[in-house]
Amino acid sequence: MAAVKRVIVFLQENKTTDFYFPTLADWGAQVADNGGLRTTAPDFDQPHDRNAWVHYRMGDYPAERMQLDNDQLIPYYSWLAKTFVFSDHHFGSGSNSTPGHMLAIGGQMPTLKNPPFVGPHPVWNLPSIFSVAEKAGVSWAAFPDQDGYPTKFYTTLTEAPGNANLHPPSQFIPMAKGGTLPDICYVWSPAGYDEHPPFTSAPDYLTKGQGLVWQRVQAVIDGGGWDETVFILTWDDWGGYADSVPTPAIETVPDALHPDGFPIIGGSRIPLLMFGGAVPQAIDSEWHSHASIPKTICDLLGLGTFGVPRVDEAPSLAQLVQPGLGRPVPPAPGSAITQPTPPSPRPTPVEPKPWPGPLGQPLPALVTLDGSSVPAPTDGVVRKSPPKAPVAPPVAPVAPPA
Template sequence: MAAIPGHRVVVFIQENKTTDFYFPTMAAWGAAVANRGHLLEAPPNFDQPHDRNAWVHYAMGDYPALDAQVNNDTVIPYYSWLAKQFVFCDHHFGSGSNSTPGHMLAIGGQMPTLKNPPFTGPHPVWDLPSIFTAAEAGGVSWAAFPDGSGYPTKFYKSLATPPGSAEVYPPKDFIPMAKAGTLPHVCYVWSPAGYDEHPPHVSTPDYVTKGQNLVWDRV
């Protein structure tokens, strides 16, 4: 399959949100999401346990889960506008694991691990296919813009070594390439730390706003 001339697909990937948590008011627009009321006008300002171990203890009744939803029309108004103006994927499900497996599922269709590899020091590199190797095989140009540390493309052998590594760019290159019209046909773009909407470990009340505004600026 060849790329369609003049068309590009750009995917912006953020962190640690579920559809029901982030877009409850879309239920009024016919989306298959829950709206349990009592919506938060600001996102939780700390990171919740969200690995498989936390889910197992929740399922065993050891402790309850945080039952919270944000008012997307006030917390993430730009995303809400996109959802209502264009299209909204309401049948989206996470992997029920840490962040890294979710990212690898998103670009590779499979998870070689159910937990995060070490964030410092040596890390695993898996010889696995990805959306980018599929694009390459189909003659479709592509680029990946991971965060400043190379996350998560650094876990893929085909993206961490030549020739694939030549199509992996730092996040700062995205806007200049977009303005210059040099983006390839398929791009996956991650946000640097502090702008990926990942709940903070220390108080950062504007962490979601900063992430949304970076995506808005990129669009």
């Protein structure tokens, strides 16, 4: 029986469950049907910072309600979601990119906004899945984007010896094919391949993002790692897209409109897929946040206690993994994909159990590695008025055949 020896986390950008995986409703996932699935990717960004999220949850900002035809636009992801575990009650933070990534890395958010992506930026001495792995003697690597995002915000990842385990994203495929990947890998994508809506027109950005993840998974298969690897694929934040299922109001922070606090965890639902040779087919209906990602890794690889209550008390997905199951490998890149036949009759979505912990708690101060004091962040600016929804650029006409 092949034991699970490795966990690989792929973190892409800006999606909600309703927006990205509507056809999973046929498999019993709790997904809205707003009618009329879009067959082209939206080629523009949406407001999705803390201000947008708060006004969306207040009800005075509608967010974008579009839904994509995932079977057509992201057929590989659709195949994975239907063949392995699709979590339809996973969620991130009620803000944008950096809080989401840091919640997935270390279960904490020292900021509620995006620090500068280039140039001077803050660095925090916080525990992460990598510092926990190092302490447990488990090998690890991070593959941040072309600017070192988001690992550059962690002290232990910006100086020796930890920075020796950081690699450019281009190195993942050769390491995977060569069978030299460590036990824990967090993998980001360079600009243009992270599925973030483009700042200048690039209609193929979803195809490119899915394609890179597809090649990366195939590289692990080619290197002989399929049966011993658990893959987790998720997205950093909600991206400004509407979602029909409210998440538990677990932790709050004050703002100009809500001096007594407004939910920050949970934020919007965000899709999460877990797959690999030891992963069965299932719709996972239980609530869990990005903090459950490091918790699951700790449980699967025996890392012990993480040291951050939000992680140590998080629901785990490890119980879904069945070593030795021998699930089939996905189609190879470039293959025509035939979607699995959905069950008949359509399963009724399963309601999640109530969140097991307390609700409405103030966001706590952060746990640090050196014992220094880092208060809960309050830097997510919330304005009196909601943001203005962007105007979609005109769709370029399709040229007639020559």
